[in-house]
Amino acid sequence: MGETLIQKIMARASGKDSVTPGEIVTCAVDLAMILDSGGPRKIWPRLEQLGVGVYDNEKVIVVADHFVPAADPQSAAILKLTRDFVKKFDIKHFYDMEGICHVLMAENGHLQPGMFCCGGDSHSTMGGAFGCYMAGFGAIEMSGVVVTGDIWSVVPETIKVDWSGAFGEGVAAKDIMLFLARELGMENAFKVVEYGGETIRNMSMMERMVLTNMAAELGAETGLIAPDQITLDAMRAGGTEPAKDALEWRSDDDATFCAEHAFDASTLPPQVAAPHKPSNSAPAEEYEKDQIHVDQAYIGACVGAKLTDLHMVAAVLKGRQVKSGTRLMVAPSSKKIMKEAAADGTLATITEAGGLLLPSGCGACAGLGAGIIAAGEVCISSTNRNFQGRMGSNESSVYLGSPYTVAAAAVAGHIIDPREMLGETPS
């Protein structure tokens, strides 16, 4: 009988010939990513309490991305502790203010198809775009992983989601996810979502990572995309030569899925999620009649400020200005992306339109850094969550959209369908 990709990954990680959904397995962890927020400051005292060190200083990766750069004494102390941890435990891979962890794993060639990886952040699912298992765990559980190098798991069933057709203008991977959050809901715990089909095959890795990142918004254990030539090219760009069997990590044709869905990307319009959950979405044009004033438009986070995202923003902003009474803030997902966007003129387009550049980091997305919002304010954001109070006050409102949609709202001053601002550049 055929096996799904996740079954193959968990069989290898647990040292078995094969595993079946529902089976409880103990998996060896190939990569354990911990962060300044839920990493050393939580884990170090637990290591002291147990009197042990980390299981492998090559496999435990530390990233400082949540409280960067330090804006107050507590953040500075947390970052200092993070750096001290790296020294004390001789951690070999440490990224200090280089960007957001999930994007850094991809940029630096840490992910290989078939790997079993754990991350101390719910959007660790993003790594699944490389055909590996990567899922989020709390700091308490990452403490266990860092000590033992293994973790228990229930082998998940797989929901197969196929997309065919090409996007219309002004539509992006983000729109797929806001649509799916509504269609599939947020209650898919202990299941994996595997994306496939022509639309996904034609996407760059950066776009594919939007789909796996927001598998978290479907409540899924992780998202997966079987590797292909585009995956291998991205690995090489990150300095890693793919293993010979890399392309064999895929679901068999006769594998059993718990659900199968097929959608057409060519008829998908831009989507917007209204407060206070990502599944509360509808086509962007449906919001226009309400003329929802936007105080802040935010381009940021792991999911929404990669180079492809900044290009979408620039496509809307070219020759236009951010509306008076609305502020546009852009926090590129990594330093490398910042550099590339500076080199190709994208940042100039954004700043000429009146956008404000912020440092790379988790920042306002999780209410941690520069750009949080006040009671009564409305933000439209290219990030992945709009839970009540997430970006600041409990009395603020956050809408989610693609980078096109967020940029279009920055120009209009209210939520609109971004397709109205694409095609022709105003003179």
Next chain:
Amino acid sequence: MSAVTGKAWVFGDEVNSDVMAPGIYFKESMEVMASHCLEAIDPDFAPNVKPGDIVVAGRAFGVGSAREQAALSFAHMKVGAILAKSYARIFYRNMLNFGVPALIFPEADEINAKDEITVDAIAGTIENKTTGKNYSVSPIPEHLMEMISLGGLMPYLKKKIDAGELKTGAMPT
């Protein structure tokens, strides 16, 4: 682990991690963090919840972030048990790792706020003393039973390490 009895606090579907542990308090102590738990949807909860009280909820309880503070807030307030129709995966694992029983309870709608509830997580029994109704639920998964009865992941690891049953790295000098 013995049975616990406490007052029910009832919540709806898809109560998320961010309202359990708001990001804006991440840098504060656990004391401060827990004092803001669920304040966006029920400001009475954190100031009034008592040790042993039972949190009852609908579907996908704890959906969203990996932040352990969402689960740790309930552990910090010494909540006796969580009874939800279903859980978000990371929150469920965090809850058990902190040694607080989280049971799947399809009949959550039959519990009213302030009902007096007794939960025996090992036996998988729930008694609503206010209505007199008894329920049987799936107990804690077998492979986690030892960890839960020891009080969570840390005491469990400690025991295994002390017994020489775990291979780990050494604490650098």
